[in-house]
Amino acid sequence: MTAASPPVQPLASKDYASDQEVRWCPGCGDYAILKAVLKTLADLSVPRERTVFVSGIGCSSRFPYYVSTYGFHTIHGRAPAIATGIKLANPELDVWVITGDGDGLSIGGNHLLHVLRRNVNLQIILFNNEIYGLTKGQYSPTSRQGTRSPSTPTGSVDYPVSPGAFALGAGARFIARSIDTLQAHLVSVLKRAHQHRGASFVEVFQNCVVFNDAVFAEFTEKAVAPEAQLQVEHGEPLLFGKDKTKGLRLNPATLQLEVVTVGQAGVTERDILIHDERNRTLALLLLGLKPPAFPMALGVIYCDPAPSYEEAVYAQVPPGASAARADLEKLLHQGQTWTVAG
Amino acid sequence: MTAASPPVQPLASKDYASDQEVRWCPGCGDYAILKAVLKTLADLSVPRERTVFVSGIGCSSRFPYYVSTYGFHTIHGRAPAIATGIKLANPELDVWVITGDGDGLSIGGNHLLHVLRRNVNLQIILFNNEIYGLTKGQYSPTSRQGTRSPSTPTGSVDYPVSPGAFALGAGARFIARSIDTLQAHLVSVLKRAHQHRGASFVEVFQNCVVFNDAVFAEFTEKAVAPEAQLQVEHGEPLLFGKDKTKGLRLNPATLQLEVVTVGQAGVTERDILIHDERNRTLALLLLGLKPPAFPMALGVIYCDPAPSYEEAVYAQVPPGASAARADLEKLLHQGQTWTVAG
Amino acid sequence: MTTSALGAQREVRDHVVIRFAGDSGDGMQLTGSQFTLETALAGNDLATFPDYPAEIRAPAGTTFGVSAFQIHFGSADIQTAGDEVDVLVAMNPAALRVNLRDLRVGGTVVVDTGSFTERNLAKAGYPSNPLEDGSLVPYQLIKLDISKLTLDAVEPFGLSQKEALRCRNMWALGLMLWMYDRDRQATVDWLNRKFAKRPELAQANIAALNAGHAFGETAEMSPIAAYQVRPARVEPGEYRTVTGTEALAWGLLAGARAAGLEKLVFGSYPITPASPLLHTLAGLKAYGVVTFQAEDEIAAIGAALGASYAGALGVTSSSGPGIALKTEALGLAVATELPLVVVNSQRAGPSTGMPTKTEQSDLYQALFGRNADSPLVVLAAATPGDCFEVAMEAVRLATKYMTPVILLTDGYLANAAEPWRIPELASLPSFPVRFRTDPSGFHPFVRDPKTLARPWAVPGTPGLEHRIGGIERDYQTGHISYDPDNHQRMTEVRAAKIAGIAQDIPLQDLALGAPGGKLVVVGWGSTYGPIVQAVRQAREEGLDVSHIHLRYLSPLPRNLGALLRSFERVLVPEMNYGQLVTVLRAAYLVPAQKLSKVQGQPFKVREVLEGIRAALAES
Amino acid sequence: MTTSALGAQREVRDHVVIRFAGDSGDGMQLTGSQFTLETALAGNDLATFPDYPAEIRAPAGTTFGVSAFQIHFGSADIQTAGDEVDVLVAMNPAALRVNLRDLRVGGTVVVDTGSFTERNLAKAGYPSNPLEDGSLVPYQLIKLDISKLTLDAVEPFGLSQKEALRCRNMWALGLMLWMYDRDRQATVDWLNRKFAKRPELAQANIAALNAGHAFGETAEMSPIAAYQVRPARVEPGEYRTVTGTEALAWGLLAGARAAGLEKLVFGSYPITPASPLLHTLAGLKAYGVVTFQAEDEIAAIGAALGASYAGALGVTSSSGPGIALKTEALGLAVATELPLVVVNSQRAGPSTGMPTKTEQSDLYQALFGRNADSPLVVLAAATPGDCFEVAMEAVRLATKYMTPVILLTDGYLANAAEPWRIPELASLPSFPVRFRTDPSGFHPFVRDPKTLARPWAVPGTPGLEHRIGGIERDYQTGHISYDPDNHQRMTEVRAAKIAGIAQDIPLQDLALGAPGGKLVVVGWGSTYGPIVQAVRQAREEGLDVSHIHLRYLSPLPRNLGALLRSFERVLVPEMNYGQLVTVLRAAYLVPAQKLSKVQGQPFKVREVLEGIRAALAES
């Protein structure tokens, strides 16, 4: 049969949206992230049939229902493990893991550690709203000390974990950050994540209007954004501020970064650190910056590719290996056998 | 009653040993660690009745049976969680968590993350033999790539996790390292860990003679030790080598450490970095050093104390709070009530 | 007929079911709770059933964003939230659409016509306006532009339109309070407390409340019927309303107090519908309660077990999927014989299932859901107030017998409220724990000959230093033992310890009826209400049927077998696919039959009644 | 009496039990395995039972460091590793001390006198030397200085003393091979392969082997009795020995092949006694097997489930405590209706229990150990060879019915070996899977009307893009649904799908006996051997008893109830505290009685026989 295949139409964002009604609270940052992901998929023209979204449980983890690719809404915290199995069964599939600060860093911390360490080739988007949205607002491992929530009426006392620092410690080889409302930036970060071979980890600051509204306002509000955000680009100086005159310099004595102003106190652009996304030390320093003293570092903070887990797994598999065509005869007869005559 | 209390005799190492026969393989590094711990307890004269050893499962986790204090041999990977409960019930208890590279970093990775993040005041000793001893030699998350084991007959493909880097990423505030056979050093490190308020994390390189013999020989063998080990001391220059002429210097361009020799190529002691155990960046750099190109950093690599979790928890508890004496009358009658006449 | 204060005629009703329904953002739960409080204060018996949407805050006006609160109150014993609704208050078209099916024919429906816009009708999926197309003819329709009436009432307070409309619920509440002749003072007080920092909001809400009330009083043009529901005859004493969650939290604390323990350490990880227990206990720091929001359910039970080991009352709580994760650690609690209370607020499954919907399908898991032979105690609470007693009993058994106890509740019990007579403290049981302190002859696993419990030897006690763990222990010394006969003996003694508890619990009684007869209905947990009502009705109809309700599921009461065998038939209604029925058949070889409802909702009285009739018809 | 090659007289024996015992470092497992191989090659039927110490390598010479390997072989059907030992080979005092209790009176004990030093006697806890204090009088004692004889034999090869002494086990093996008239060639070949890189070690070991053999042949001064055990009459065909683990691994692969699946993805986390399955499968990469050593049991089942979702055969494996951790994810497999095989190699519990000891106490967990109503298939293997068939059947049911299947084995089956007739490939079942490819009318939860299975729609297939998850799904569309009636319907269909499998499995047969009669003994799993032997013996004694052995535990075979009811009594021996017995009582209301052994060791034939006699005496 040689039926002509229909002319290929480029797919648009809307073609990647499923027919299911989106059920987040009005105003939730998740809508914006969904929009950015759909745009990313469309811009990259990914084949829907080879794309799988895998999530755990949480408001954020409802995500797969809204994308017209394959989707698996699994159980709380376990998406990385399930995604690893999917990749082992079929490394050709393009897998996105959607998780939250609770799903990925509370119950799912161990799987996140190991999927990053193993460097399974997939994209992980962690929606960080510093709260448990779905279960109605308890504090999460990323909540700041003193967070009042139903489970911490007098304020939380735990030190929060930094998703980026955790990922770095886990051995992640791609760490990026963006903000729900920063559409263009988010799309570009997601494209980089998709392009990266191996596990790419993207933390998105996501506003939960209901239980943790404006918790990131300090650096996401339009008015303060230029001064409070540092959008890093590989090979470019670490400059920020409205006129890009502020920059980061290394203090070699303290091994810390400091904010300086180009043109002041003898500082020139040559004093400003150049972003090197392969530098792990720089990544640690950038990930540790906290407003208001420092800008929040956004963009691809660390990217240092290495062979992926499933590549290495399949490199050990002899070509043509197949269970369906397994030579059982050979297997069952290997070693010592004996024959009893009839 | 005013009975005279018996004269207090200082306890010796042997008084901290239990009456149970020690059942590790002959030659196992665990014996040396046990010896060092017993000596530490004796040197510090810790009260046996207020000391608790809590472990998971593994050869290493048999440890509590051999100490004459309280001991709880729990289940695989969960010792940090159980220890947290012990501290919450009674913050006065002095708790040691004993774990292995499998127990603490494979199944137990999440609990280790959170006990470190919360900064519960206890000591964690991770026996790293880069193998699962008790289950007969499968590779572990710290095993190097290419490790042949019963479960990886053609060599493991995962990238190993670095316990120290993981702890740093998790937010640990005390990270130290030592070697089973380095008795005096190990004892001094354990004392520092004990002294530290908050979660202290000690990785001990431990030789499993049966399943992973000599895996650390590269830096533990007597002959190479001086060149291959860097024993760090707060405030002291990072020098090593037989004559302490080798040292570490920061390359500010690459943000990496480099090995230099004092007296060569114009290098003087003033070029050598001074160890600052409160510096997180330096800690990352030191933890990342790997033989043979670099020495293995040992000792207290990072120590930056902050209030402990249970301190903060109890700071929120009104004084005199007691379930036994709870004012139930008040509790049950608070809010709206009404009376039905008899 | 009686007359209200102003002389309006009030019909007397024995009992009434009202459902408040609106958008998640409309404050229906608060409205229902306040109506409940005023009704309790009026001396009625009552039961409530809050029904939340699955989504946190679904888009306004959609059917899946509808939130409802049902209250059943009356002058006689009220056991369920009611099969059918007498009065439905629908704040928007979606609320009408979702809830109308439960309104009895002839029932009253109050709607806010102001919200029946085209947009809202479309969102609710109404092709035509039900207020106009005749589809509400079977009901008494009360159309009021509550939106506008509220806006008028709150006008003086200068609120934004959005804030002003938020007062609609208070207007509706005011009307309903008038309709059933309830006071408003408690609500006024509550509003003043709630909006202490924004007095204009308090005033506006109070104004709306009063306006709704006044509207009823003065709606002379098209008079609204007014009713009276007389106070219930109940035991004298001081009363309050409690949800199952509150009663449970207080019961656990009362248990720790009765045991003389300094601390209750509660380790939990949030999960619907168990989280409210965490929230409630988190507020009890001043009473010696320490709450720990763990990283996951395993850490939660681990911390609770560690706390028990260290001499506190360790408690953990979750719902089915989270309990699944705890089962390995629960085995450690069985093996090390430490006290521990594990609360399971059951929800619909399998897997994630329907988290906001109730079910009682984790009985198998509670009884059998661990590796190896690992017996423990399983209890179940029957009503919100019963949670208090059962929680105390769980603590008693856990500490006296050094054993984990699973306490089963469910999503319904967790959220439902009922009036509760506050117990006299002196009447509460007391069961002080004696920690072991004497080192002489101490071995951690030497048992009390009567209870078979091992001593509770707490770290910090000089001379009792010892090691315990999950590896099998020697019967005498407690040291690790791989001895074959010892393992047999330990397995037997673990089983005997739990089985022996049957001697220390009450004989099973009948909730209704007497031993012997055609049929006994056996229930457990939150099905108590519908079963007792159904059996009562059946008996009134002259049917030969009794009711047994089990609090103790492991061990079973020692007279249960004889009791069951005294009946010709045994019918077991459960909100699962038949679990207790399996247990009873296996234990007593009685041909018990199941009556299964797996719909995420409590039984209706009618459904149980039909089951009873069918069972009797078969015999 | 027959004569050996050299003319020595050989007594004929029907069957013999030999146990090799020594220090963990003495190579007893290898010795036993080689004896097994040579015995299998000699045409005997056989069963083995390796018994490892709990410690990896406990201090040499201690009792807790003793490792033993028992083999039972004979010329008739052999079903167990034997109740009592006929010949005990004890390489040191500790081995004698630990194992003597199992030697039958009159049995033979071979000791290496060279190891009976004062130090070793003390380590073993012997107050005096048993070789001299008369305590071995009831046995036939063969005292040989095997140490010295070995050192002499290997002298030419220039080994260190330590290495030379490591050949002792081959000397002992040589002697035993002579004693039972076995060949040595397979062992020689194996030694040459094993020490290919150190030929001097191969030669020394072969020399020791030959020396032991020659010693028997020539010990004319104090002649050692020689025996003959004639080949068993078995079905003709090609044979090999298999352990349960090997048969299981190959059966899973054969299942994947029969289903036509490209890949078998095995996710596991090491745990005793399940790890050997991971090790075996890790060696089968060339056959399309991908193994994944996960970070924990949850990730292991997660990855297996993900793999099944993506179109591979997902398999996971563990033992009780690890299975406990998998139960939440197992619920997801039930809810999403994906094929999955979960192997549980059971061990003694509760909690950590006795990891190296066998038990079958996780049946409750398999049947009931999940939250909510979550039915699935449970199968159990009876013998090492049976693992192959049961594994294939597990794959068939998992893929045909889109369901998780739990396959129960235990520590005994995992390690025990038996001769196994290699099946003809053509005789194996074939059950090719058809992935869904047609987009027209596709909904992920629309069921096959006959099997009630949903389609397997694998990512990568154009036009079938869909979303699944653990939230309740609509019966028709598969979309999220909170509809009450839908949940009831889905609960019912999930149950009906599993129950319906009863139509697709064989009717239950009797292992021995016929329907009707006084007593039936019902077993499952690895108790098959002792039960079948005991029932056979009882029947030979003229007792009226039959044997039913269950492979299918959920669903139960459809004729089982009628079968059980045809007997007056039902006796259920289990290596647990009574679990299947509960299931049978509940399902069929038959007064089944338990016969429980919880000692970490298989039943002895005698123990079952006593149980049978007692049961019959009662009636």
Ligand SMILES: Cc1ncc(C[n+]2csc(CCOP(=O)(O)OP(=O)(O)O)c2C)c(N)n1
């Ligand atoms: C085993 C288990 N434990 C707990 C829960 C309840 N639960 C669902 S989502 C969630 C936390 C969600 O937080 P996060 O991942 O930050 O997602 P968000 O809702 O904030 O997007 C919890 C605790 C569950 N579903 N399963």
Ligand SMILES: Cc1ncc(C[n+]2csc(CCOP(=O)(O)OP(=O)(O)O)c2C)c(N)n1
């Ligand atoms: C839930 C559970 N899973 C698996 C095991 C089996 N297990 C026991 S110890 C161990 C690994 C031990 O490795 P490690 O922590 O490195 O300790 P080591 O023996 O090397 O000291 C495993 C997998 C178990 N006991 N429980």
Ligand code: SF4
């Ligand atoms: S609760 Fe928060 S995170 Fe969840 S949908 Fe609503 S706004 Fe978004």
Ligand code: SF4
């Ligand atoms: S197996 Fe390894 S780690 Fe375990 S006791 Fe033996 S030598 Fe030590």
Ligand SMILES: [Mg+2]
């Ligand atoms: Mg969140």
Ligand SMILES: [Mg+2]
């Ligand atoms: Mg290890």
